[in-house]
Amino acid sequence: MPSKPRSLWESITADAVPAGRLYGARATVELAGLARGSSFGPRLEELRGRSVLLAVKDPLRAALAMLELDGVAARMVLCPADLSPEHLPAIARAAAADACVADAESAAARLEGMRTAVDIEPRLLPHDAERLNSHTTEWVLLTSGTTGAPKLVQHDLSTLTDALAGARPGPEAVVWATFYDIRRYGGLQIFLRAVHLGSLVPADPAEAVPAFLERARAAGVTHISGTPSHWRKVLMSGAAATIAPRYVRLSGEIADQAVLDALRATYPQAMVAHAFASTEAGVAFEVRDGAAGFPASLVGASDSRVRLSVAGGTLHVRSGGNAHGYLGPDASAFPRSSDGAIDTGDLIEERAGRYHFLGRQGGVINVGGLKVYPEEIEAVINAHPWVRMSLVRARRNPITGAVVVADVVLAEESPGATRPASEELTRELLSNCRQSLAAYKVPTMIRVVQGLDVSPSGKLVRPNA
């Protein structure tokens, strides 16, 4: 009979009592304390076997809840701090959530069908009960979908820890810090590494870069991760020298040579590595040679944990880290291709023995780690009576990876209607965009053009990168 998979708590205590700590912005918790204490106290049992929305803002409380709920909850839905409350009802429905862990001010507790709402302490309450592993908890992560509504991606502890490959604490203390929200895939990977290997300093959503770096320094940071956009912010903060890590990791966006070189110069003692992962595909690889892109030899290599392939110009990933699927109404849209691999939708191109990322297939634009769907912005622009059609596209940008720009075709004048000047119209269009879209979705430039390419099937021709 196959044995029950270990819970997260069993996994981090398999060899020894963990020596690490969780360093919150306002409190610090010793992992070892979870052996005889609980941040839920006796209320932990109310969540056993339930489908739980984890909707606390504070990363420390979220970290404690994840450690305590794996093996207890049937399902745990990780809501990032910046999740818009308007999406909560649909998420709760798709996940059949009947319990939540939420702040007092969270809308999650007031959702229909919510039978139990628990707040959580950022410290440990005495709790003597043995930690019982009764459920193989499904972990659900959220990613942004086409209409802005999140997709629910299904994982479990085994897919999420696939890239850890049984890593065990070494002789030297490891203190991880991360700019990511630990409830998103990139941050969750760091959280899981940290609790297995040492300590964690998660960034607080309200915290400025110098304050976070100072907190990381005080905790003795050795390893730190963020997106290229996070790192450019660090480089321009004047506070980069606050820390002296052994390992610097970039992921979540294309790492260009300029940011890799600048980090190498700033942290000469550190290994600067960039990694590729997606919520659906899991962690695919890590590149440690300091050069942008990744060696072409990684594709098709059969001796590794992960199998990479290229089909239709995009990177496909097959590994034990692949998600199981999407939960709820998006289930059929899960990007698993016929060979069982996950299509990442990231366009890549080989140049001189190395693959380079070009951008997203389907036109999704990545602005500083936030996904932008051009159609959403075009809809706002096209609502203007003088606009006939528009095309929103990415423009490469060294600060946020990309920014959004728009080309607009104006309607013809008719005998009874005189068209206002182009400058006046673009001003109006920008003002409409600012009123109805988040700042990162507002085009940085609107250009009036004579026409846009339309394919024979009547679709706007979109540039691929």
Place this chain on the structure above:
Amino acid sequence: MSVRSTVQSQFEQVATEQGRKLAPLGEDLKLIDCGLDSLSFAIIVARLEDSLGVDPFSSETAVDFPVTFGDFVRLYESVAK
């Protein structure tokens, strides 16, 4: 218009557009304290590429990422024609 005044007017315009309060742009003002976020900087860099024809951050040679407003101006002055 000099590179400095072009840069300065872009900072001011983007701050207005993004509804942000810009600190007085002195030579030693740290960029992190100037009141702008990453998106604002991304827009400034894109607009300066249009008006000055250069993007020093994407050059082939190594970039010293600017920390103060003075560094930022000098970075553009060093590559602008």
